[in-house]
Amino acid sequence: MQTFEGYRRPNGSIGVRNHVIVMNTVGELASFTKKIAQLVPGVIPVVHQGGQAQFPEDYKQTIRTLKGTAGHPNVSSALFLGMGDDPLAKELEELLKDDNHHVHAIYFNKDKPVSEVLKEGKQWLEEAMDRSKTEKTETADVTELIIGLECGGSDAWSGITANPAIGACSDFIVRDGGTSILAETTEAIGAEHILAKRAIDPEVGKKFLKIVKEYEERIKDTGEDIRSANPTPGNMAGGLTTLEEKSLGCIKKGGNSTLMEVIDYAEAPSKKGFIFMDTPGYDVESVAGLAAGGAQIVLFSTGKGSPTGSPIVPVIKIGTNPRLYEIMSEHIDVNAGKIIEGKNTIEEIGEEIYQKIMATANGSMTASEKHKNQEFAIWRLAETI
Amino acid sequence: MDKKYNALKLNPNDNVAVALKNLKSGELLSIQGEKDQIKVMEDISYGHKVATSFIKNEGKIMKYGECMGIATAEISPGFHVHVFNVRGLKNEERDHSFIDHVDTFSS
Numbered sequence: 001m002q003t004f005e006g007y008r009r010p011n012g013s014i015g016v017r018n019h020v021i022v023m024n025t026v027g028e029l030a031s032f033t034k035k036i037a038q039l040v041p042g043v044i045p046v047v048h049q050g051g052q053a054q055f056p057e058d059y060k061q062t063i064r065t066l067k068g069t070a071g072h073p074n075v076s077s078a079l080f081l082g083m084g085d086d087p088l089a090k091e092l093e094e095l096l097k098d099d100n101h102h103v104h105a106i107y108f109n110k111d112k113p114v115s116e117v118l119k120e121g122k123q124w125l126e127e128a129m130d131r132s133k134t135e136k137t138e139t140a141d142v143t144e145l146i147i148g149l150e151c152g153g154s155d156a157w158s159g160i161t162a163n164p165a166i167g168a169c170s171d172f173i174v175r176d177g178g179t180s181i182l183a184e185t186t187e188a189i190g191a192e193h194i195l196a197k198r199a200i201d202p203e204v205g206k207k208f209l210k211i212v213k214e215y216e217e218r219i220k221d222t223g224e225d226i227r228s229a230n231p232t233p234g235n236m237a238g239g240l241t242t243l244e245e246k247s248l249g250c251i252k253k254g255g256n257s258t259l260m261e262v263i264d265y266a267e268a269p270s271k272k273g274f275i276f277m278d279t280p281g282y283d284v285e286s287v288a289g290l291a292a293g294g295a296q297i298v299l300f301s302t303g304k305g306s307p308t309g310s311p312i313v314p315v316i317k318i319g320t321n322p323r324l325y326e327i328m329s330e331h332i333d334v335n336a337g338k339i340i341e342g343k344n345t346i347e348e349i350g351e352e353i354y355q356k357i358m359a360t361a362n363g364s365m366t367a368s369e370k371h372k373n374q375e376f377a378i379w380r381l382a383e384t385i
Numbered sequence: 386m387d388k389k390y391n392a393l394k395l396n397p398n399d400n401v402a403v404a405l406k407n408l409k410s411g412e413l414l415s416i417q418g419e420k421d422q423i424k425v426m427e428d429i430s431y432g433h434k435v436a437t438s439f440i441k442n443e444g445k446i447m448k449y450g451e452c453m454g455i456a457t458a459e460i461s462p463g464f465h466v467h468v469f470n471v472r473g474l475k476n477e478e479r480d481h482s483f484i485d486h487v488d489t490f491s492s
Contacts, residue, residue: 342389
């Protein structure tokens with residue numbers, strides 16, 4: 001069994017990083033969140049559009065995402081920056097303190113000079129940084145890893161090289177007792193019956209078909225129809241013939257393992273093995289959802305070099321073609337284009353990705369981490385009020 | 386390993402392979418993981434599919450080990466497999482056999 005050195009958290013989870021973060025809870029404080037982070041070297045700002053003016057379903061989704069992010073096993077300490085008597089910052093602080101996470105909330109307040117708030121934040125973050133340096137690692141194995149599976153900026157090679165190689169890796173992880181989470185519900189439209197057939201029982205299969213159907217209906221409400229619009233003329237010129245084929249090229253990131261569970265956006269899986277999370281196709285929101293659901297590392301295939309990263313989880317970039325690797329090598333971690341050149345099989349690249357996961361879990365930095373690519377956005381379901 | 390091949394089969398059960406470079410009519414197909422060589426019968430662009438076995442009219446097109454479409458004509462090995470001889474699945478052709486009473490999709 002392959003092992004790594006990780007950080008054991010009070011709730012029993014294990015992290016592959018030991019980040020100290022500061023997060024706004026309302027959109028108005030995005031810039032101040034970045035300013036506070038800059039006061040203490042090493043602190044990562046997690047900035048988003050905020051949890052205000054939302055319908056209840058979005059408020060719940062926002063809380064789940066922010067709680068999953070701040071309470072993530074890769075996070076040692078989290079500071080919330082709220083406004084006035086902001087209920088969201090208070091709720092998050094209480095929820096995570098119940099889990100014994102090291103968190104704290106500070107507030108912008110009409111009765112307090114801004115300089116005082118910044119000073120208070122700086123002081124807490126300095127102590128959190130010192131505290132993080134004293135935390136020891138312990139040995140854990142792949143059964144405790146949750147790996148997110150994502151693609152962004154796909155090209156005609158995505159479904160032929162990088163995605164099947166990620167699928168091979170996902171099957172290796174599941175074989176060894178670990179967990180992988182496939183995402184992007186929109187990408188499954190057209191091949192949902194194939195993935196549903198792999199479900200462990202009819203209930204899981206039905207739930208999967210239900211989330212695909214609901215997503216498709218929401219898209220139809222906007223006047224778009226995925227089924228009749230795909231494959232696009234550009235897809236066809238690239239060699240894709242049917243919608244089933246296009247969707248298979250995406251969902252094969254999940255390999256051929258049995259589908260154990262279907263979970264909501266930013267929800268943590270309750271089972272090990274191969275999981276599906278309901279997320280949009282937009283890579284930034286999807287990666288944020290996977291991370292908030294507890295994925296410690298995300299695999300990300302790209303044909304066009306999408307730089308999307310995450311503030312809290314290492315994102316491993318798998319390039320689909322040799323030319324991309326040649327031109328953007330500093331942004332790509334694994335070159336699946338070697339499959340086209342006849343240098344490696346899909347399984348060999350799958351194994352290379354697996355080794356990259358273990359190296360990353362042991363602290364090796366990914367390209368997106370080196371470049372400090374720290375994109376973060378929450379999937380919004382309804383209108384802003 | 387560093388073997389040269391010009392096409393890739395994504396699953397051993399597939400009846401199509403993907404061209405990894407522009408294939409010329411008359412050249413031999415060299416598929417990763419397979420010894421059999423098939424003669425390419427027409428020019429096929431990279432990324433496009435080539436039949437690796439005889440596919441009858443209304444037969445399944447298999448890629449990734451899954452049914453990705455239905456043949457609308459007979460396709461012999463070495464020929465291009467694309468929109469002119471393949472269609473997508475109708476809703477009633479999709480395999481929902483794992484569930485007793487599933488709400489089917491309207492295609």
